[in-house]
Amino acid sequence: MNVKYYITLILMTLSLIVYGQNKTVSGTVTDEIGEPLIGVNVVYGPGLGVVTDIDGAYSLTLPQGEYELSVSYVGFEPQSKKITVSGKNLFIDFRLKTITLSEVEVVGDVAKTRETPIAFSNISPVQIEEQLAAQDIPLILNATPGVYATASGGGDGDARINIRGFNQRNVAVMLDGIPVNDMENGWVYWSNWFGLDAVMRYTQVQRGLGASKLAIPSVGGTINIATKGIDNKKGISLKQEVGSDGYLRSTLGLTTGRLANGWGVTFAGSYKRGDGWVDQTWTEGWFYFLRVDKEIGNHLLSVTAMGAPQEHGQRSYKKYIATFDTDYALESGMTQEFINNLKNNGLPVNRGLRYNPNWGYLSRAYITDTDTIFPGSEPTSTANNFYHKPMFSLRDFWSVSEKLYISNILYLSLGNGGGQSFSTTPGNDTVTWQQDLQKQYNANLNLIPPYFNSTNVSSNVMRNAMNNHFWLGLLSTFDYSLSKSVSISGGLDLRTYKGEHYREVADLFGGNYFLDDGNQNENNDTTKKYVGDKIGYHNDALVRWGGVFAQIEYMRGNLTTFLNLTGSMSGYKRVDYFLPYPAGESSNETPWKYIPGFTVKAGANYNLSESMNVFMNLGFISKAQRFNNVYDRSNTLFRDIKNEQVRAIELGYSYFQPRFTLNVNTYYTSWLNKPADRAMSVSIDGEFYSVNINDMNARHMGVEMEFAWKILDNLTFESLLSLGDWIWTSADTARIYDDNGQQIDVRPFDARGLYVGDAAQFQNRESLRWEIIRGLYTSGSFTWFGKHYAEFNPLDYDPVNNPGSFDENGDPKQSWKIPAYYVVDVHAGYSWWIKKVGFQVRGSIINLLDSKFITDAQNNDPYLTHSSGFDANSAGVFMGMGRRFNLSLRISL
Numbered sequence: 001m002n003v004k005y006y007i008t009l010i011l012m013t014l015s016l017i018v019y020g021q022n023k024t025v026s027g028t029v030t031d032e033i034g035e036p037l038i039g040v041n042v043v044y045g046p047g048l049g050v051v052t053d054i055d056g057a058y059s060l061t062l063p064q065g066e067y068e069l070s071v072s073y074v075g076f077e078p079q080s081k082k083i084t085v086s087g088k089n090l091f092i093d094f095r096l097k098t099i100t101l102s103e104v105e106v107v108g109d110v111a112k113t114r115e116t117p118i119a120f121s122n123i124s125p126v127q128i129e130e131q132l133a134a135q136d137i138p139l140i141l142n143a144t145p146g147v148y149a150t151a152s153g154g155g156d157g158d159a160r161i162n163i164r165g166f167n168q169r170n171v172a173v174m175l176d177g178i179p180v181n182d183m184e185n186g187w188v189y190w191s192n193w194f195g196l197d198a199v200m201r202y203t204q205v206q207r208g209l210g211a212s213k214l215a216i217p218s219v220g221g222t223i224n225i226a227t228k229g230i231d232n233k234k235g236i237s238l239k240q241e242v243g244s245d246g247y248l249r250s251t252l253g254l255t256t257g258r259l260a261n262g263w264g265v266t267f268a269g270s271y272k273r274g275d276g277w278v279d280q281t282w283t284e285g286w287f288y289f290l291r292v293d294k295e296i297g298n299h300l301l302s303v304t305a306m307g308a309p310q311e312h313g314q315r316s317y318k319k320y321i322a323t324f325d326t327d328y329a330l331e332s333g334m335t336q337e338f339i340n341n342l343k344n345n346g347l348p349v350n351r352g353l354r355y356n357p358n359w360g361y362l363s364r365a366y367i368t369d370t371d372t373i374f375p376g377s378e379p380t381s382t383a384n385n386f387y388h389k390p391m392f393s394l395r396d397f398w399s400v401s402e403k404l405y406i407s408n409i410l411y412l413s414l415g416n417g418g419g420q421s422f423s424t425t426p427g428n429d430t431v432t433w434q435q436d437l438q439k440q441y442n443a444n445l446n447l448i449p450p451y452f453n454s455t456n457v458s459s460n461v462m463r464n465a466m467n468n469h470f471w472l473g474l475l476s477t478f479d480y481s482l483s484k485s486v487s488i489s490g491g492l493d494l495r496t497y498k499g500e501h502y503r504e505v506a507d508l509f510g511g512n513y514f515l516d517d518g519n520q521n522e523n524n525d526t527t528k529k530y531v532g533d534k535i536g537y538h539n540d541a542l543v544r545w546g547g548v549f550a551q552i553e554y555m556r557g558n559l560t561t562f563l564n565l566t567g568s569m570s571g572y573k574r575v576d577y578f579l580p581y582p583a584g585e586s587s588n589e590t591p592w593k594y595i596p597g598f599t600v601k602a603g604a605n606y607n608l609s610e611s612m613n614v615f616m617n618l619g620f621i622s623k624a625q626r627f628n629n630v631y632d633r634s635n636t637l638f639r640d641i642k643n644e645q646v647r648a649i650e651l652g653y654s655y656f657q658p659r660f661t662l663n664v665n666t667y668y669t670s671w672l673n674k675p676a677d678r679a680m681s682v683s684i685d686g687e688f689y690s691v692n693i694n695d696m697n698a699r700h701m702g703v704e705m706e707f708a709w710k711i712l713d714n715l716t717f718e719s720l721l722s723l724g725d726w727i728w729t730s731a732d733t734a735r736i737y738d739d740n741g742q743q744i745d746v747r748p749f750d751a752r753g754l755y756v757g758d759a760a761q762f763q764n765r766e767s768l769r770w771e772i773i774r775g776l777y778t779s780g781s782f783t784w785f786g787k788h789y790a791e792f793n794p795l796d797y798d799p800v801n802n803p804g805s806f807d808e809n810g811d812p813k814q815s816w817k818i819p820a821y822y823v824v825d826v827h828a829g830y831s832w833w834i835k836k837v838g839f840q841v842r843g844s845i846i847n848l849l850d851s852k853f854i855t856d857a858q859n860n861d862p863y864l865t866h867s868s869g870f871d872a873n874s875a876g877v878f879m880g881m882g883r884r885f886n887l888s889l890r891i892s893l
Helices: 002-021 103-107 125-131 137-143 326-331 336-344 437-444
Strands: 023-030 041-045 048-051 057-062 065-072 079-085 119-123 147-150 160-163 171-175 200-207 221-227 235-243 247-255 263-274 283-296 299-307 310-313 359-362 378-381 384-388 391-399 404-422 462-481 486-507 513-515 534-556 559-576 593-607 612-623 644-657 660-672 680-684 687-691 698-712 715-728 731-737 743-750 760-773 776-789 821-834 837-846 854-859 875-879 884-892
Touching: 023 065, 023 079, 041 057, 048 057, 119 137, 119 660, 125 137, 125 200, 125 776, 125 821, 125 837, 137 147, 137 160, 137 200, 137 760, 137 776, 147 760, 160 171, 326 336, 359 437
Parallel strands: 171 221
Antiparallel strands: 023 057, 041 048, 041 065, 065 079, 119 200, 147 160, 200 221, 235 247, 235 884, 247 263, 263 283, 283 299, 283 310, 299 391, 310 384, 359 378, 384 404, 391 404, 404 462, 462 486, 486 534, 534 559, 559 593, 593 612, 612 644, 644 660, 660 698, 680 687, 698 715, 715 760, 731 743, 760 776, 776 821, 821 837, 837 884, 854 875
C-alpha cells in the first residue's frame, strides 16, 4: 500500500507541474467595424478548439509550445496566426474581413483599421450600453479625441457637439448612409434621435474630412451610425431604466436574424419620461423602429420606418454666472461690484445650478355665473419643444457579381413641430424669481386695475414657432473592382426639401383674442388672432440638392490609396406669405438661386509592419453658403455671396500589439469665408442691406492621441489627449455694394490671433475597466477640458465703431477664458445566464464628485445687457449638470 501511495503522489505532483506550465490564450473575434462575431471556430489542431461566445470572446488553456491558431466563419476570410506559448498568458485578437462587400461598407463608408487613411474612433454597442446612462448620444462621444459635447441648457435632447472646434453644422451625421443634417442650416436636433441606442450596430466618429464619398459638410468630422438588420443575431430583449429626477424608460427589442426563407425583421420600441435635472426640463417621448429585410436572389431589399415623437421643457437662454452661484462666480473672475449691480437692478442671483427662468406659477380661472374661481397654482413651463420626425427608407442592395455592387436608397423625412414661448417675456416675480405668469394672465382677463382691458384682448400670448418639413432623397451608389488592386465607386445624391416656418397662437392666456399688430385698430377683424392663427411670420424655404461623386481606390501589398471627387449644386428659393405680394398672387416668391460646390480629397495608408502603419490625407472643399446666408427675411438676395472654402491636411501613425494600441495624428485646417452665425444688416441712407461678410477666416490645427493598454486579461486602461490651437486669422475690410455694383460702405474688422470660442481646445480622458469575474465589471473615467473661450462674433472687433475691443497696443482683446473643469463618471454591471435567459444589471453615476463647471458661454450675450467686455462679468453661461444616476435591468432571450 505504501508503494501505491507514493506512486499516486508522484503522478499527482507531475500533473500539477504540467498543469502549472499551461497558459491561457484568449481574445476576441470581430468584424472589420469591431462588432463581436458569435460562434466563430478557433482551432489549434485537428478537432481541437473552441467557439466564441456572445461577446465574441474565446479562451484556450494550452501547454507551452508552438501553435497555429486558425479562425473561420461563414462569409469571412479565414485567418491564421502562429503563436508561441511560453512563460506568460497570451491575448490574441482577430479582425475578420468579409469575402464580399456588405451594405455597410458600400453605403455607410465605414473606415477600416490599417486601410482607411483617416483618424477615426469606434464606439461599440457594449460601450454605449455601459456608459450612455440616459444621456443624449453626443455626450458619450466625449470619449473620443477632438470632441466637445455638452447638454447646452440641460433640456432632454438639446445636446450639441463640436469636433476639432467646428460645431455640428459642420459635422456630418449619417444614419445608415443617409445624411440627417438640417437642409437649411446644417444643425442636428438630437431630440429627434432618441432611442437609437436600442438598435445601434455601430457608431464611428471620423475626424476631419472623413471617408464618406458624398459631398457632405464634414469639415470637423463625420458621425456614422448604423442600425441592426438581418446580419445580427436572433434575440428578444426587454430593458427597464430608472434614473435621477423621476427618469423612467422602458425598451423592447426584437431581432429575428436571417430566417430560413431569407426574411429578417428588426423591431424596437421605447418610452421615456422624467422631470429633468434642470428645473422644469421635463421630458416625455416615444421611439419606434421597424426594419424588414428580404433576400431575393442577389438582392437584399430593406424597408425601414423610424421616429421619436417627443415633448420636453427647455432652458432657452444663458444667464450671468452669479444668477446660478455667486461663490462660483467670484472664483471665476466676476467682481463683487458687478454682482451687487445685478441685485440693485432687480435681477436674480444665487438661485442654484438647477435654476431655469423659463417657467412660473399659474392658476387658471374658471368662471361661473356669479364668480371667477382660481384653483391652486401649478408650475407652468414657458419654453417647450415638441417634434416628430418620422423617417422612411426603401433600399435595394444588389450583388451583381463578385466585382460589382449597386445600392439604391429612396428615403423620406416628414417633420412636424416646433418650440413654444411667450410673445413677450413676462417679468419676474421678485419672491420666486420665476416668470410672473399670474400677473399676465390676470391682465388678459381684465382683473388688474384700472380695468382698461374691457374687451379682454391678450397683450401677451403663448406662441408656437413651427418648423415643419418635407424631405425626399435618392442615394444611388455603385462599387466595382477593376482588379484585385483597383476599385472604383461613384453615384448620385439627389434631395428636395421644403421647410415651412410660421408662428401660431397656442394659448391666449386668459384673453379673448390677440392683435398681431398693436398699432392697428382693434376693431379691424383682420388683425384679431385666435388659437391656431398664424402670427409674426409665415414662409417656406425650398432647397434642391444634386450631387455626383466618384472615387478610385488602389490597394496592393502594404499600400492603400484613394482619390475622391464630388460636385454639387445647391438651389435655394424663399416664399413669404406675409410680405406684400403682386396682385393676383398669394405669396411673395424669390427666384431660384443655384450655387455650385465641389470637393477633392485624397489619402494614403502604408503598413510599415504587422504592428505599425502611417497615413496621410488632404483635401479641398468649396461649400455653398447655407440658406440663411443667401436670402434674408425680406426675400432679398444677400450681397456678394461667396462659397466657404476649406483646406485640410492630416498625418497619422498607429501601433498595434495584442495588449497595446496607440494612435497619434496631427491636422491642419484652413477655413475661408466662414459665415457669421447671425445675419448682418446695415442701414445706409435709410436703406437696409443684408450682407455676407467674406474673408472671415480661421485656422484649426492640433494633435490627437489615444491608446489602450490591456494590463491584464480582465483589466484595461485607456487614455486620450487632444491639444488644439484654433485661431481667427482675419483682418480685413468688409465692402458693401448696391444693386449696381457700386461700393457704398466699408466695415473694417480685425480678429487676428483671437482663439476660436465655443469648444474646449484641450481635452484629456483617462479610463479604467476591470472585469472582476466573468460578467462582473466596474469602470471609471476622468474627463478634463481646458483652453475654452467664450463664443463671440468676430465682427464685433471693429476698430472704428468699437475701439474698446482692442488693447493699448491695438491688438484685439481675447474673449473670456472659461475655467477648466473635469468630470468623473463611474459604471458597474453584472450579466449572467439562467438556461437560455440572459440578465444584465447596470448602474452609472455621472459627475460622481458633483463638480461645478461652465459648459457653454457667450461673450457679450445679446440677451444680457448689463455689461460688455471680455471678462466673467460680460459672459452668459450654461452651467453643467450635477450628480445623476441611472440603473437598468435587461432580460434577453
